[in-house]
Structure formats: C-alpha cells, structure tokens
Amino acid sequence: MTRLHLTFECADTTLAGSLDTAAGVSGLLLVSGGNEVRSGVFSGQAALAARISAAGYPVFRFDRRGVGDSGGENKGFRKSNRDIQSALAAFRVIAPQIERVVGYGNCDAASALMLASGLDCDALVLSNPWTVEDDRALPPPEAVRARYAEKLKNPRELARLLSGGVDLGKLAKGLVRAGRRTSAPTTLASEMAAGLAAFDGPVRILVAGSDRTAQIFTSNWDADDTRVVRCDGAGHAWSEPHAREFLERNLLEILRG
Template sequence: MKRLPLTFACEDSTLAGTLDTAPASVGLLIVSGGNEIRAGAFSGQAQLATRIQKAGFPVFRFDRRGVGDSGGENRGFRKSRKDIVAALDAFRAMAPQMNRVVGFGNCDAASALMLAKGAGCDALVLSNPWTIEGDDDAIPPPEAVRARYAEKLKNPKELARLVTGKVDLGKLARGIAKAALPKSGPSSLAQEMKAGLETFDGLVRILLADADRTAQAFASTWDSADERVTYCKGATHAYAEPHAREWLYQQLLAALRA
C-alpha cells in the first residue's frame, strides 16, 4: 500500500490530490471543509487516511479549486460540486477495483455533499454540517447558546469564576438575552441541504459532536427523530479529543463495511 500524490482536471483547472492505495472494493473520498487543505488541520485528515488505509480501504483526498496546491478560482463550498465530481472520477480511475465510494465531509464539506446531492458517491458520512448563514463569525442560534450555558452551569470551575467576579457580566447578559429568544427556524441554507439530501438514495450517516456549536445549530433545524443522526458525547468540532478521534474512525469503518 502506498501514498501517491497526483493531479487531475476540473474544467480548465488542475487540482491536487492524494491517494492512499489499498485493495478493498470500497473507498473513502474525504472532502475538506472551509479553505482547509487536504491534509487537514494539524494533518488530521492525512492521519485519518493512514488509519483507514491500514484497515484495507483506499482513501482519496484533494484540494478544491483555489485552495492549497490546486489552481483555479476558489468559489466556496456552495459551488464545489464540480470539484467533488472531478475528484470522485479521478479516484475511481486510480482505484478501478472499487464498486462503491463513501463520501465524507466535516462542517461545510458535509454541506457541500448535501447540496450536491451526494455528487455521485454511493454513501455519505456527514459530520457537523454547516447551516449558519453568513461568515464564520455569525452569531449562533439560541439553541446553541442555551446548550453552551447549560454545560457551563455543570462545571464547578465556571461557577467559581462567576462567584469571584471573573466573568464579564455584560457579555453574560447578552448571552442570556440571546438564549431567551424562541427557537430559530431553519436557514435557507439548511433547507437547500435538506432538499439535496432527500434526492440521495444511498446510505447516510450524520455525525454530530455534541460540544460543537455548528452541530448544535444543525440539530436545531433538523428532525430530532432522524435515526441517521448519531452524537459523540464531549466531542468538539474537529474531534480533537482522543475518544472522539477513535469514535469518528469507527463510524467511518462502519460505513465502509456496510
């Protein structure tokens, strides 16, 4: 098994990708979120690919247009369908033994897969999908604020900070006012994502890190009875915690083996 850097075409641009070879007939396509390069934050996606490869499954990662080593214009996650399709085509060409590909994305990469109706993948693992309209500094919805304060109230250290005057009372008051607002309705982005996913007929797993505000915002707009949703307790957005990294790995293995 090898790790192979390669390039492939997407319209008139040249994109960079990395293939971890393995013999299985099922492969994992990792779609990066935000403007993150294919290695992931602190090489997290590269490390995940190594583990998946060692389990016998080929893995393909890539930089979309205008990101990392790829040329072209960065058009954002909403317009990345062609990038994902081109990467999937390159993956299938480089690993012709595959008859099934699982697409995996975290944050707006999950959103991109939903908007793209799976982009040709056979199954999807969607982690902490981004549903907040606007930029990364957007104010979280009331549900996320309430969840955050609920966790703080369970933490003796946070209560001690409040009693000893180490909490910004103005900020606290603004947070309480935000938390008191009624439940927010689904954003137009969330509605578009839901519509896109409804046309996808493959296996879908939705993974949510319960300490992540992006996941909390998604959960506030999604059907709470959806059996495809699974939570990782105590996990943050990038699954940085050791137990969360292992949980994510096992979830991906389950999807590949399904």
C-alpha cells in the same frame, strides 16, 4: 499501505490529490471544507486516511480549486460540485477495483455533498454540517443553551461567577437569548435537507457535542432524524481521543456496508 500523490483535471485547471492505497472494494472520498488543504489541520485528515487504509479501504483526498496545491479560483462550497465530481472520477481511475464510494465531509464540505444530493457517491458520512448563512449572525437559542449547560458543569466557571470574574451584563444578554423559542431553519439548511432527500444511499450525520457549528446545525435540523449520531465532548475537528475513535468507527461501519 502506500501513499501516492497525483494531479488530475477539473474544468480548465489542475487539482492535486493523494491516494492511500488498499485492496478494498469500498473506498473513502474525503472532501475538505473551507480553505483547508487535503492534509487537514495538523495533518488530521492525512492521519485519518492512513488509519482507514490500514483497515483495508483506499482513501482519496484532494485540494479543491484555489486551495493548497491546486490551481484555479476557490469559489466556495456552493460551487464545488465540479471539484468533487472530478476527484471522484480520478479516484475510480486510479483505484479501479472500487465498486462503492463513501463520501465524507466536515463542515461546509458536508454541506456541499448535501446540496449536491451526494453527486455520484454510494453512501455519505456528513460531519458537523455548516448551516450558517451569515458569519456575523448570532448563534441560535439552542446553541446558547448548550454552551451555558457546558459551563455550569465546569467548577472553574462556577468559581469565576462567584468571584466576580464574569461580565454580568454579557451573561444577562446570553440568558435572554437562551430563553427565546427555538429558531426557524435557515434557507441553507432547507436547501441541504431537500438535496439530501434526493439521495437514496445510506447516510450518517455525525455531530460533535462541544462544537458550535454542530449545535447550530442541530437547531436547524429535524430533531427526529435517526441518521444523526452525537458524540459528547467532541470538538469540530474530532481531535480528542474519544472523538477520533468515534469518527473512525462510524466511517468503517459505513464502508463495510
């Protein structure tokens, strides 16, 4: 495996990208979320790219406009279509053997791919999609219930409750919210569902069981969607050993077709 660093054009600016080479005809386009650079938190995405390329599949990562080494203005995930399209075109040029591209995004990168109906990708792996329209919004009842269920499994949390180490007023408010009915899907979630419905390739949606973003997503999504796969005890960045294995296994399954 060789890691190449390159630049490519997007609109009126230049973006930075990285290619982990491999001979496979299926490739992974790794889309970063938020203000995250292409290497990922603690180089997690760079490490993932190395493992996937070692398995025989080329991986292309990039910084979208206004992030990391790329020029331009970061206008957010809702306006990142041009960035993703430009990266996909650069990927196909620098790895011309590719016949099939799997798009992968975590958090709002997954949301961007869903809103854009996958753009020109052939398959999608969508991780912990972002469905929150207001960062100040309270978590839905489903997420609150999941949080308390996790705490009740933890002997330390039970000990804190019995010893008076828990704010009972805050606990009471949380229990009231947890007892409410299921929340209605957000407008963003509805837009994402409509966008994904227009994509006709294979789709897998990965949700981390201990991640609040994933819990909010599942509260806004069709509970009967068989494309959703859950990993208990996993955090948002898939940094736990079993979570890393889960993510890599699912990516490789989709890459193999």
